[in-house]
Amino acid sequence: MNMRRIAPLAIGTFAIGTDNFIVAGILGGMADDLGVSLAAAGLQVTVFSLVYALGSPLLSALTQQAERRAVLVGSMGLFALANVLTAVAPAFGVLLATRIVAAVAAGVFGPVATAAAAEQSEPEFRGRAISIVTGGLTVSIVLGVPIGVLISALSDWRGAFWFVAALALVAALSTAAALPRLPGTPGPGIAERFRPMLRPAVGLTLLQSVTVIGSTFIVFTYLATLVHGTGVGGDGEFATTLIMLVFGVAAVFGNILGGRSADRAGGTTTIRRTIVVLALALAAVSLVAQTLDGTSAYVALAAVIAVWGVSGWAFTPAQFSRLAQIDPAHMHLTFALNNSAIYIGSALGASIGGGIVEWASAGGLGWVAAGGEVIGLLLVLLAVARPALGVPAAPPAGEPGLQPAGER
Structure with a gap:
């Protein structure tokens, strides 16, 4: 190399x-x-x-x-x-x-x-x-x-x-x-690049990415506003720098953890677990913002954001692993589409977050984001429960030989 x-x-x-x-x-x-x-x-x-x-x-x-x-x-x-x-x-x-x-x-x-x-x-x-x-x-x-x-x-x-x-x-x-x-x-031409979306399993998986990532950006886009709300560090710029560092370190750890978990437990199992933890972490952001202030709020927010960073960034490699299982013959196309889905989610999340900040308050961002994660979890459960969508169902207990590659 x-x-x-x-x-x-x-x-x-x-x-x-x-x-x-x-x-x-x-x-x-x-x-x-x-x-x-x-x-x-x-x-x-x-x-x-x-x-x-x-x-x-x-x-x-x-x-x-x-x-x-x-x-x-x-x-x-x-x-x-x-x-x-x-x-x-x-x-x-x-x-x-x-x-x-x-x-x-x-x-x-x-x-x-x-x-x-x-x-x-x-x-x-x-x-x-x-x-x-x-x-x-x-x-x-x-x-x-x-x-x-x-x-x-x-x-x-x-x-x-x-x-x-x-x-x-x-x-x-x-x-x-x-x-x-x-x-x-x-x-591949333009039409061919989008063709995998016509498969119900792929389309539903991409919708999961839009929903899960979009929900995190409801909060992430206005994270500095939440940090400033604690009142720590004067104008909050240096306090924000430290929070961003905490989130970044957690994200790296989460990225590694998500990939390893997808290899060991399977993409779907990892995704379900990470979304549950992510929803709880995002809800906790609002709980902290609305019930605490000062140093206690800042420390609690840092701890919650660390959990968010790990769980949020564990989702992405697991989702790519899931796409590789669903459509291994077109991985290069489905991966590119998933990247686009991530950015579409970012756009939607930022817009929703802006509306909440404009018409309500930044303290409510986490509650809405957690609700979005619940919708994402329901989409995952729907995909697993409906083999007709083209997503392999979990094998019966005691029949490991029926497990799809990567789902063990």
């Missing part, structure tokens, strides 16, 4: 992850500076996520035959420029336009980077190479987001986007220097 060629791609996904998740920590400052409500400022999460979700599969199909090093360098260069424009945006309308450009660039870079990592590695190292590139997103929560929020605390929210722009520029330049020319290859 050639790390010199893989590392620049991981830096690129690290920049994208930082850009995507950092908004939750600086949303209040952005709203105040641009003269819009908190809910309106949260609209940028919806816009970014929707453009990414819908644009990524379409743009991947349109660019698949282009020389891929040029696509990678160009898309990451555009991503850097978009973040520069975000950092200097004079008004909220301009900022929304820059977020659209950033989402388009990110939607092009992500799938091409993953494919390039696999191609630049020996067969026995391809899984590890892909995990390094996709791991950039997870590492961004641990390092990128807290650093960006800290920069915002020391300067303002614009400094956080200058930080992302610098990361993206490093990724673009190092990709240009490290990767050889990578000729494009024919691939």
